[in-house]
Amino acid sequence: MTRQGFLEELRRALAHLPKAEVDEIVRDQDEYIRDAVQAGRSEEDVLRSLGSPASLAASLLAETRIQQAAESTTLKEKAGNTFGAVAAIIALAPLNLIFVLGPFLGAAGLLIGGWAGAAGILLAALGFLLAFFVKLIFLSVGFWAHVSTFFFAVGCVGLSLLAFIFMAAITKAFLTLTLNYLKWNLNFIRARA
Amino acid sequence: MNSQFNKGVIEMCVMALVSQRDFYGYELVETISKRIEISEGTIYPILRRLTQDKYFETYLKESSEGPPRKYYRMTVAGLRETEKLLKEWHKFATDVDFIIKQKGRDIAAGKISGDGQ
Numbered sequence: 001m002t003r004q005g006f007l008e009e010l011r012r013a014l015a016h017l018p019k020a021e022v023d024e025i026v027r028d029q030d031e032y033i034r035d036a037v038q039a040g041r042s043e044e045d046v047l048r049s050l051g052s053p054a055s056l057a058a059s060l061l062a063e064t065r066i067q068q069a070a071e072s073t074t075l076k077e078k079a080g081n082t083f084g085a086v087a088a089i090i091a092l093a094p095l096n097l098i099f100v101l102g103p104f105l106g107a108a109g110l111l112i113g114g115w116a117g118a119a120g121i122l123l124a125a126l127g128f129l130l131a132f133f134v135k136l137i138f139l140s141v142g143f144w145a146h147v148s149t150f151f152f153a154v155g156c157v158g159l160s161l162l163a164f165i166f167m168a169a170i171t172k173a174f175l176t177l178t179l180n181y182l183k184w185n186l187n188f189i190r191a192r193a
Numbered sequence: 194m195n196s197q198f199n200k201g202v203i204e205m206c207v208m209a210l211v212s213q214r215d216f217y218g219y220e221l222v223e224t225i226s227k228r229i230e231i232s233e234g235t236i237y238p239i240l241r242r243l244t245q246d247k248y249f250e251t252y253l254k255e256s257s258e259g260p261p262r263k264y265y266r267m268t269v270a271g272l273r274e275t276e277k278l279l280k281e282w283h284k285f286a287t288d289v290d291f292i293i294k295q296k297g298r299d300i301a302a303g304k305i306s307g308d309g310q
Contacts, residue, residue, distance in 0.1 A: 028218060028237065031262055035219035038258055051234040059238050067245050 003033050006047050013057030017064060025060060055092075059186070062088040066182055069175070075168060082175045085182050092186075100185065104178060111171055118163035125156030203231055204239050205282060208267075208275045211249060217262040240265060248274055 001009075007026050014022045029050075036046040050056065065088040069081035086104055132149045135141060206225050210216055216224075222236050243249045248271030253261040267275070299305050 025241075028263060031260060032218050032222075032237070034259055035217070035262070039219070039223065046233070049233040051232065056234050056237070059234075060241065063238050063242055063245075067242070 001044075001047055003030070003043055003047070006033070006050070006053055010053035010057055013054050014060065016061065021064070029056075058088070058092040062092045062182075062186055064088075066179060066186065069179055075171060075175075078175050079171070082178050082182075085179065089182055089185060100182070107174055107178075111167070111174060114163075114167045114170065118160055118167050121156060121163055122160035125153055125160050128153035128156055200235070203229070203235060204243075205275075205278050207236065207239055208243065208248065208271065209279060211265050211267045212272055212275045215264045215266045217264050221265075243271070247271075 007030055010029060011022055011026050014025060017025075033043065033046050033050075037043055062085065065081060065085035069078055069085050072078040072081050086100055089100055128149070132146070132153050135149060136146055203225065206229070207221060210221060210224060218237065218240065221240070222231070222233055225231055225236070240249065244251055244265070247268055249265045250268055251263050251265055254264055256262045296305075
């Protein structure tokens, strides 16, 4: 492989990244190879020691995804980017699928269940509120029966809000934990390579 | 050398070097390679991450031999982080060294046998 071939392949492998970033990485690698050749090494020797463009691209992609996830502020964005980071790590080292994907999907499933539960409570609360108004208009069950239905419904709304806040906190903690694990994992992959 | 250990240490070497003066990519790899065996692809992702973490800044400088080179310069935050890391490292290295030497003395004194029993 020649320098030009290496850089072209690297550019193709990085196609998912913004163009400015790809240009920068390709420029940096070009500089590196030129410097090494200037220092008296053969181009083949440098390229061999750099490893394949694909593996360099994979490790850069994984770094970028983790970075994006760590920097994203909204929970939704963070969740999306964390999924991206997990995917990138798996692309980098398929063997890590066992270590990353299993626990990750299991915990993600639990979290989705939790969110569904919170949504369920909210729906039920809205149902109770609706029932309250229907009763208020159509049934004469007495003042105290109305009051108790009303407070029950409001209580359910409160409970669902608490559930949502709780889920948001847990989800955030889970994403942070996942990211820290991925960072550790990435070091491990890089060290072995 | 234990390679899992290696990687964090390489990162620390990169930070320690750049805290002394500005470096360009090949120069860093060359300097570290003189003493520690590293694969050449390892340094660049580290440099990118340290730059993204705002520990490094980069600038391009014309070189006499060809296209401009990208130099890495340490920021104040990077300097603080380097100091912290090096402090931790020195304490760790001193402690490990102490334990190794202590054990050597104990073996010599016949307190424990050479196979560690």
